[in-house]
Amino acid sequence: MEIRVQKVAQSRIGEIDFDNIPFGRKFSDHMFVCDYEDGAWKDARIVPFDYFPIHPASMSLHYGQTIFEGMKATKGKDGQPLFFRPEQHAIRINASAYRMCMPAFPEDLFLKALHQLVDMDQAWIPPQEGSALYLRPYMFATDEFIGVKPSSKYRFIVFTCPVGPYYPKPISLLADTHYIRAAHGGTGEAKAGGNYGGSLLPARLANEQGYDQIMWLDAKEFKYVQEVGTMNIFFVMNGKVVTPSTDGTILRGITRDSILTILKDAGYEVEERPVEITEVVEAYQKGELDEIFGSGTAAVVAYISKLKYLDTVMEMPEPSACKVANFVKQTINGIRSKTVEDKFNWIVPVGNALAR
Ligand SMILES: Cc1ncc(COP(=O)(O)O)c(C=O)c1O
Structure with missing residues (x-):
């Protein structure tokens, strides 16, 4: 499908101070839009970033x-x-679409849209090291109808925002034993808006207790570790790197997958399996819990400063002592900046519209 292009008359890039970008509040000149109706995606277009009207009965506003x-x-x-x-993002958005009973978005059009949009707005990629142009592809129901059923109309959009260097502070975590994020058979593996809406109250209550984020436990027994906020979680215990398996309740993080690949390739002992929270506590008590880190697109790696489970507060080492976290972080950042060999072919130059 051809992408129709309507350029801005005047770029807004002069309004941006690249040394001081408020996260997620400044949007670049253009956005990609495509609509689904009568069983097909139609009218793929790149247009000036702007408001659009939305019907009060628009189904996404009601049924999520x-x-x-x-x-x-x-x-x-x-x-x-x-x-x-x-x-991987093209694949994952379609996995989310499947779970939410939404139509798949063609992967080749997804990639073409990203390439064309970022190529046009590449001046918006901040030059500072560690900065990036954040891309937000999303899809929502637009049918004007009251009643619970799958919408017959959808809109797919990609907009972008420049973001400054991310200096991740170590994060404190509370393992919640009351609220849950996802149950087996639920929507935990989808990147669906409702998963995030439901996490806000427990996160606020954790903040009130002095913790930055929640580490989710399983919905049935509060026994197994799931993930954290917008990150997957890794433990380095007794020389092994352990992370919860993708059992349908956690997001299949692309950073998680990259870290597993890098560590296995470098000869680390890595285990993807159910991780019991009591096993983490026992490792801590024996002095065998070396590191805990979160993984995600935003920070690549977030160091965990402490983890509380019931009455146990596990204090973790300083970031400089986190050898595994630092190794994977430097490797991924190095591949991104082309200072480390891209041996897994993860880097795709913008403009290469026929990317894998
Ligand atoms: C719930 C959740 N888990 C994990 C992640 C990390 O995924 P990724 O590494 O693909 O950014 C994210 C971020 O997208 C997330 O929202």
Whole structure:
């Protein structure tokens, strides 16, 4: 499908101070839009970023058929704009679409839209190291109808926002033993809006107890670790790197997958399996819990400063002592900036519309 292009008359890029970008509040000149009606995606277009009207009965506002992705375009050391594993986001948004009973968005059109949009707005990729152009592909129901059923109309959009360097502070976590994020058979593996809406109250209550985020436990027994906010979670215990398996309740993080690949390739002992919270506590008590870190697109790696479960507060080492976290972080950032060999072919230069 051809993408129709309508350019802005005047770029707004002069309004941006690239040394001081408020996260998620500044939007670049253009956005990609495509509508689904009568069983087909139609009218793919790149247009000036702007408001659009929405009908009060628009089904996404009522029944939550809304899914999204989060990804980044960065510049290599040579200034070349590039994506990191963009095809994985195309695959994942369609997995989310399937679970939420929404139509798949063609993967080749998803990639073409990203390439064309970021190529046009590449001046919006901040030049500072660690900065990025954040991309937000999303899809929502637009049928004007009151009644619970799958919508027959959808809109797919990609907009982008420049974001400054992310200096992740170590994060404190509370393992919640009252609220849950996802149950087996639920929507935990989908990147669906409702999963995030439901996490806000427990997160606020954790904040009130002095913790930055919640570490979710399983919905049945509060026994197994799931994930954290917008991150998957890794434990380094007794020399092994352990992360919860993707059992349908956690997001299949693309950073998680990249970290597992890098660690296995580097010869680390890695286990993807159910992780009991009591096993983590026991490792801590024996002095065998070396590191805990979260993984996600935003920070690549977030160091965990402490983890509370019931009455046990596990204090973790300083970031500089987190060898595994630092190794994977430097490797992924190095692949992104082209200072580390991209041996897994994860980097895709922007403009290469026929990307894998
Ligand atoms: C719930 C959840 N878990 C994990 C992640 C990490 O996924 P990724 O590494 O693909 O950013 C995210 C972020 O997208 C998330 O929202």
